[in-house]
Amino acid sequence: MKTRTKIMISLLIIILIITGIIVRNLSVYVEDKDYVPAATTEKFRVALSVSPFSGNEFKTGNTTYTAGDVTAKNREELEKMYISSGATEMYARIATKRYPTEDNIVNGEEDSNANYHTLEQGLELAQMAAKLNIPLNPEIMLAYTYMDMDRQQAPNFEEYPEIYALQNGKPWEELTLDEMNVVLEAYGKFVATEILKTGVTVDNWNLGNEANYGFAGVSIGLKTAVNEKLEKVPGFMRHVYSVMGTNWLKNNIWKYNAVQMTSVAKGIKEAYTSLGLDSSNVKFSTHIATVVTTVNTAVTYFKTLKENGFPIDTAGISFYPSAPGVYIDKMVMYKKIVTAINKEVGIPVFIAEFSYPSGEVQGAYAGWSKTIKGYPHNEEGQAAIYHDVVQWGKTHGLIGIRYWAPDYSGWGSMSMFDYSDHGAKAKKILMDAISEENKLK
Numbered sequence: 001m002k003t004r005t006k007i008m009i010s011l012l013i014i015i016l017i018i019t020g021i022i023v024r025n026l027s028v029y030v031e032d033k034d035y036v037p038a039a040t041t042e043k044f045r046v047a048l049s050v051s052p053f054s055g056n057e058f059k060t061g062n063t064t065y066t067a068g069d070v071t072a073k074n075r076e077e078l079e080k081m082y083i084s085s086g087a088t089e090m091y092a093r094i095a096t097k098r099y100p101t102e103d104n105i106v107n108g109e110e111d112s113n114a115n116y117h118t119l120e121q122g123l124e125l126a127q128m129a130a131k132l133n134i135p136l137n138p139e140i141m142l143a144y145t146y147m148d149m150d151r152q153q154a155p156n157f158e159e160y161p162e163i164y165a166l167q168n169g170k171p172w173e174e175l176t177l178d179e180m181n182v183v184l185e186a187y188g189k190f191v192a193t194e195i196l197k198t199g200v201t202v203d204n205w206n207l208g209n210e211a212n213y214g215f216a217g218v219s220i221g222l223k224t225a226v227n228e229k230l231e232k233v234p235g236f237m238r239h240v241y242s243v244m245g246t247n248w249l250k251n252n253i254w255k256y257n258a259v260q261m262t263s264v265a266k267g268i269k270e271a272y273t274s275l276g277l278d279s280s281n282v283k284f285s286t287h288i289a290t291v292v293t294t295v296n297t298a299v300t301y302f303k304t305l306k307e308n309g310f311p312i313d314t315a316g317i318s319f320y321p322s323a324p325g326v327y328i329d330k331m332v333m334y335k336k337i338v339t340a341i342n343k344e345v346g347i348p349v350f351i352a353e354f355s356y357p358s359g360e361v362q363g364a365y366a367g368w369s370k371t372i373k374g375y376p377h378n379e380e381g382q383a384a385i386y387h388d389v390v391q392w393g394k395t396h397g398l399i400g401i402r403y404w405a406p407d408y409s410g411w412g413s414m415s416m417f418d419y420s421d422h423g424a425k426a427k428k429i430l431m432d433a434i435s436e437e438n439k440l441k
Contacts, residue, residue, distance in 0.1 A: 028329075028332060029329075029331075029332040029335045029336055032339070035339055035342075035343065035396070037339075037342045037348065037395075037396055037397030038342040038343075038345075038346050038347050038348050038397055040348050040399060042283075042348075042399055042400075043088070044088075044390075044394055044398075044399065044400055045088055045089055045137075045204075045350065045399060045400025045401070046086045046087050046088045046089075046400065046401065047087070047088070047089050047090075047091055047137060047350075047400055047401065047402035047403075048082040048085060048086070048087035048402070048403055048406060048433075049079065049082065049087065049089065049090040049091040049137075049402070050075045050078050050079050050082070050090070050125070050128075050407060051404075051405035051406065051407050051408050052092075052093055052116040052117055052121070052405075053116060053405060053407075053408045053410065054075050054078060054407045054408070055075060055121070057407060057408075057409060057424075058073070058074055058075065063409075063423055063424060064422075064423035064424070065077075065078055065081065065407065065417060065423065065424045065425075065426070066423060066424070066425050066426065067081055067084075067085075067425075067426035067430055067431060067434055068426070068431065068434065070084065070434075075128065076128055076131070076132070078407060079128065079132060079134075080132065081426075081434075082406070083132065083134065084434055084437060085430055085433035085434040085437055086433055086436065086437040087134070088134070088135070088400075089129075089134060089135045089136065089137050089204075090125060090128070090129040090132075090134055090135070090136050090137070091125075091136070091137050091138075091139065091402060092121075092122040092125040092126060092136060092137075092138050092139065093116075093117045093122070093139045093141060093209065094117060094118075094119055094122035094138055094139065094140055094141060094191065095113075095117040095118060095119075095141050095143055095144060095145050095146060096119075096141075096142065096143065096144050096155040096156055096157060096159075096160075096187070097114070097117070097118045097119070097144055097145050097156070097159070098118060098119045098120060098159035098160065099118055099119075099120050099159070100115040100118050100120065100121065101114065101115060106144065106145055111145055111146070113145045113146035114145050116146075117141065117145065117146060119191065119194070122138065122195070123194060123195065123198060126138070126195045126198040126200045127198045127199075127200070129198075129200045129201075130198050130199040130200040130201075135200070135201045135202060135203055135204075136195070136200045136201070136202050137202070137203075137204045137205075137206060137402075138191075138195055138202060138205055138206070139206040139207075139208075139209060139352075140188070140191060140205065140206070140207050140208075140264060140268075141208060141209050142155045142184070142187075142207065142208060142215060142216040142217075142260075142264065143155060143209075143216075144156040146209075147208065147209050147210070147211070147214075147215075147219075148209055148210040148289065149210040149212050149213065149238075149288075149289035149291065149292075149318075152213060152214050152219035152220060152221055152222050153217075153219075153222075154172050154173065154216070154217030154219075154222055154224075155172065155187075155216055155217060156172070157172075157183065157187065160187070160190065162186075163183060163186050163187050163190060166182050166183045166186055167179070167183060172217050172224075173217065173222070173223040173224050173225065174225050175225060175226075176225055176226065177218075177226045177256055177259060177260070180216065180217070180218075180226070180260060180263075181259065181260065181263040182263075184216060184260055184263040184264050184267065185263040185264065185266050185267040185270075186267060187264070187267065188263065188264035188265065188266065188267025188268045188270075188271070189267035189268065189270045189271045189274070190267075190271075191268075192205075192267065192268040192270075192271035192272070193271040193274065193275065196271060196272070196275055196277060197275070202282070203281060203282060203283060204282075204283045204284075204285060204313075204314065205265070205268055205282065205283070205284050205285070206284075206285045206286060206287060206316060206352065207261045207264055207265070207284065207285070207286045208257075208261070208286045208287070209287070210287065210288055210289040210318055210353075211257065211286050211287070211288060212238070212242060212249075212288045212289055212293065212301070213238045213241075213242075213249070213253065214230075214253055214257065215257040215260055215261065215286070216257070216260045216264075218230070218253060218256045218257055218260065219253065220233045220235070220237070220238050220241075220253065221233060221235055221238075226256050227252055227253070227256065229252060230252065230253070239292045242292050242293050242294075242297055243292065243293075243294055243297070243326060246294075246296060246297050246300045247300075249297075249300075249301075250300055250301075250304045254301060254304040254305065254308075255304060255308050257305070258304060258305040258306075258307075258308030258309055258310040259308060259309060259310075261284075261286060261305065261310045261312075262308075262309045262310045262311070265284050265310065265311055268282070268284075269282065283313035283314060284310070284311055284312055284313055284314075285312060285313060285314035285315065285316045285350060285352075286305065286310075286312065286316060287315075287316025287317055287318060287350070287352040287353075288301055288316070288317060288318070289317075289318045290317050290318060290319055290320075290325065290333065290334075290337065291318075291320065291323050291324060291325050292325065292326060293326065293337075294326060295333075295336045295337055295340045298315075298317070298337050298340070298341060299337075299340050299341055299344050299345060302315045302341060302345045302347070303344065303345055306345060306347075312347060313347060314347060314348055314349070314350045314399060315341045315345060315347050315348070315349050315350070316349070316350045316351075316352040317337060317349060317350075317351060317352065318351075318352060318353035318354075318404075319334055319351050319353070319354050319389070320353070320354065320355060320356075320368060321334070321356055321370070321372045321375070321385060322356055322357055322361065322368045322369060322370045322371070322372070322377075322414075323367070323368040323370065324367060324368075324370065329372070329373070330370070330372060331372060331389075334389065335392065335396070337349070338393065338396055338397055338398055339396055339397065341397070342396070342397035348397045348398065348399040349393075349397055349398050349399065350398070350399050350400045350401070350402075351389070351393075351398065351400070351401040351402060352402055353402060353404040354386070354389070354401055354402065354403055354404060355403060355404050355405070355411065355414040355415075356372075356375065356381070356382050356385050356386065356414065357369070357377045357382065357412075357413040357414050358377060358378055358379045358381070358382040358413045358414075358427055358428075358429070359377055359378065359412075359413035360377070360413060361377075361412060361413060361414070362412055362413075363410070363412060364410075365411070365412065365414065368414070372385060375388075377413070379427045379428040379429065380428060382427065382428070382429050383427070383428045383429040383432050386401075386403065386429055387432070389401065403416060403429075406430070407424070409424070415427075416429055416430045417430070
């Protein structure tokens, strides 16, 4: 056999071995018999909450939610339904936009999120939580109307004169990191004060939403004096960096975001002090998307925040098993990320967003149609995967889960309800939870 042929065969064998290792890594989870999850004193958080969109569902007056013999004709009654299923907290996503407006126009363009996450709407949810005597988990986005893994947006404080004055006439994108931090601390104190004044209990504060690629204007694709490189990064590169450029993200974004989050957290703690409230049990988190990420990326993200001063107590993730992703088996990805964060970062994980289809996926989320082995797209499969994610998580360092937008009709089959002209009827996933809760009474 010729030397060249031997070399080619050797290279092919090496490639096959490497491919086999990669495929195994993306599709097989092996339990570490010595694994011990991060220590925590928190009880498991069932964060089933009225969604930011539920207000619109009731506005027409035609939507009634039913679960067995329980009926909800407004948001308060709907949250009571969730409490009857075991919910332990409510949730409010809050942007820097302060008040709802007549239209959805932002910077001359239609913005579908323009009037869902304002501070005023967040405070309404805080008041409801206080009335129902259930804790609230506020998500302080530090974006004007919205942010997620695909959409980066800087904050805008023009509706807060005293805070905006701290920018000394400079636009946000021209501020240095030190100048931003003065504003962020003041805003953290202000927004926390307004929320806490409603009388609601807040034990957990989440900063940012799917903050993989930025926070508070220091983000991929945005102009900022903190790092001028970011504005010139093409949008598609965010996903490339997430898989193959973790160090780039760490050195160009995450280390700055950690400092920004620390300033917001400092302001939030100051609000407790000024109101004479105990903050010794207050915890902070942020959360990232896992659609395009690896275990190493997730671990490095939270490690970077911790190493750069952010007092992070909980690592949040979005986990959508039916969505596209790097991993062949998304349940393998989930288990590897949870255990790796617990082991290497030393903090528990919270699923900040979760859902799974009970039927055909249509519309904007048609691409989220992957079926996980053992969990068909029907009501039984939807209920089973939710149950199994929770039960495995409780013994492996998962501190809680939020089924995202359970009452949102636009979510289609990923909602916890079936929608018809006669209203919304709870599916098996919610009815099972109500049944289990009743057994405990």
